[in-house]
Amino acid sequence: MQEKTFIMIKPDGVKRKLVGEIIGRIEKKGYRISRITMLTISERTAREHYAEHKDKPFFNELINFITSGPVVAMVVEGEGVIEGMDKMVGATDPADALPGTLRFDYAVSKTFNIIHRSDSAQSAEREINLFFS
Numbered sequence: 001m002q003e004k005t006f007i008m009i010k011p012d013g014v015k016r017k018l019v020g021e022i023i024g025r026i027e028k029k030g031y032r033i034s035r036i037t038m039l040t041i042s043e044r045t046a047r048e049h050y051a052e053h054k055d056k057p058f059f060n061e062l063i064n065f066i067t068s069g070p071v072v073a074m075v076v077e078g079e080g081v082i083e084g085m086d087k088m089v090g091a092t093d094p095a096d097a098l099p100g101t102l103r104f105d106y107a108v109s110k111t112f113n114i115i116h117r118s119d120s121a122q123s124a125e126r127e128i129n130l131f132f133s
Helices: 011-015 019-028 043-049 059-066 081-089 102-106 121-132
Strands: 002-009 032-039 071-079 115-117
Touching (some): 002 019, 002 121, 011 071, 019 032, 019 071, 019 081, 043 059, 071 081
16 A cells, blocks of 8 residues: 655754665665655754643753754655655664664664654655645
C-alpha cells in the first residue's frame, strides 16, 4: 500500500554532514522523497511538534536541541514506508538499535540520535501539515 511519512534529519545529523548519506539510503531502499526543505525550527513549532513530551523532564532539552541549528524535513513516499522507515531508523537509543540502522551506524546518544520519523499514519499527517503547510 502506497503511504507517505515525515522524516527529519536533526541538527546533529546536518552538522555532521550526514544528509547525503541518509537521503541516499532512503532512495536506495526505493522510497521517493516528494518534498524536502532545510530550515531552522522556531521554538513555537518545536513545542507543537513535540507536544506529547511537554510534561516529561527532558522536554526543554529536546526543544533546545531541535532549535539549535538547521534540520532537513522531508515527505517520503512508498509502499509500507512508515514501517520501512521505522526499521531503517532504528531504536531511539542507539545502544538499543540494530546493526545497519541509521541510529546504530551514526547516532551518539539518545538525545543526539540524528533523525526523526513519524511512528504512525496519524503522526505523519500531523507532522507533514506542521512543516509543509
